[in-house]
Amino acid sequence: MDQNPEKILVKGNEAIAMAAIDSGCLLYFGYPITPQNDIPEYLSKHLPPLGGEFIQAESEIASINLLLGASATGARAMTSSSSPGISLMQEGISYMAGSELPALIVNISRSGPGLGGISASQGDYFQATRGGGHGDYRMIVLAPSTVQEMYDLTCLAFDLSDKYRNPAMILGDALIGQMKEPLVRKKCEPMVLPPKDWALTGAQGRKPNRLKSLYLQEGELSEHNWKLHQKYEQMRKEEIRFESFLVEEAHLIVAAFGSMARVSKTAVELAREEGMKVGLFRPITLFPFPDKTLFNLSKKAKQFLTVELNTGQMVEDVRLSVDRDAEVYFYGRPPGSLPSPEEVLEEIKKYYH
């Protein structure tokens, strides 16, 4: 562990790449797409001298499958892409969840649907938190809000992914990916994790291991699905992470994640300066979603304003959490139009009472 960690000015994307290396991930497979190319570019330079493997694959489909293969050997491996490329990866992610393979998938979201645009958006929330691909599974989804969190949460994502034998996602966006902030590169503190005796390493002195998601015998698949479900229940109990800012005694709480939480935080501070009792609730784990914490907040705070860079996604989870006891409002900015803190403050004023 570093006694004097570096403090450097880097892009969010670069912070992810650095965290991957510091987490012992020496395998990267990806395909270029704006706005995340800093990640493969950084790793193409830094992995080979470390004895790692970098492949710029022929597509995102190839990338997720290369990742599936590498992960099956027990090695830490990752891919990164942006919204349309993440769509291509959904089948592979479903297979990885079904075969119980850990891996990190980074989505630096851009605007959609379709080719959309290259500016920041939060339009992939549903895709990320509802599994994204076919079948009954989820990904562990972490939403960084600062460059430091791009680093810290990447380290955490590798650990959680290994702990649960389940794919994990860092859900960033073009804004957090491209902006530069100071990063304290303090090296990731490793979690205590179970050994990977399921990994494919060659059947020497043991029975062959088999990694698959196909279960055709009577009852096998439903048992397997309940087993996966148990993992997600355990995540819901043990892995929820969030930030509450000035929520005590708040009348209105702004709920936002990622880059929108940055803008909203400033808006909340401005509101407080004007004497309004306003707070910010920022989910860090989008799955598992901190619904119980939100519910508890709704015992005192009766207004929740969800601010998102889309036309309404996380607001549904906020509604599910507090709708019984509080009013839920939505301020949506579809991709391509980033609000200023003053614009968010105007929205707060519209509803606050």
Place this chain on the structure above:
Amino acid sequence: MDLVFKRPECLIDIPFHFCPGCHHGIAHRLVAEAIDYFKIREKTIGVASVGCSVFMYDYFNVDVLEAPHGRASAVASGVKRARKDRIVFTYQGDGDLAAIGIAEGIHTANRGENITIIFANNGIYGMTGGQMAPTTLLGQKTTTSPYGRDFTYDGYPIRMAEMLATLEGSAFVARVAVNNPANLMKAKKAIRKAFQVQIEEMGFSFVEVLLSCPTNWGLPALEANRRVEEEMIPYFPLGIFKERKMADYL
């Protein structure tokens, strides 16, 4: 008397699910024999594809990973990149490698990934009930080409071996058949050679095996066997299309 022919150690002793006369069983056994021959069972990792070959993990006594349809070559490349000291092979059908997986197949060969692909070409989609494959012959009737394959709609059948042989990354590319003893012995040698190329780290090895599919061709086993000789081999000639003689370190 000595027992001169028996099941290879690498082939698990359970009945094959394949149809009577289907050549998959022969191809599986030849791969198992090659693994036994080089004594690499304990460091071999197989990647199963989707199709009649999906149950590979039930048959080979090695670590096996399931891959999504078409992606086995990418998955196998990922395995090999993570563990260069293992021997990695895929067994893919004509849909898996020549249709949905053709991009991954080409780029795996092009990167010279040091893996072995066994391409099971029976010119039809078996598991899903007999639809047209990229290697279905002109005029051949399938459930999705009921009037016979017509090049104006469906193009010509693809010759994968010749195509992959044009890539620099390919170190050994061959097409074989198992429809008679002479061809079978050549197939055995080619599959063995493909694994040898991987062991010697010479690059990408690929063996296309022409197989019969009696059920979906709508023919009894022996007639299906004859069809390989009379109809498939004329369009898909047997032979070695690329054989690098020494390690390729450009």
Place this chain on the structure above:
Amino acid sequence: MAKIEIDRERCKGCGLCTISCPKGLIRIGDEINRQGYFFVVCDDHETCTGCAICGEICPDVAIRVWR
């Protein structure tokens, strides 16, 4: 001296061995196995040379060969 042993329960009666044996010693039998296939039989072990072509061509690895 040579002989073959046919696993009657593994045999699917495809007949590939019957056309491959250089001496024509194998034929489709008259009995069915538990799967309902007419398994093959070898009538003449005396003439068998143990070439093992039958074993090699069998898709079900149903034949063992001694020489």
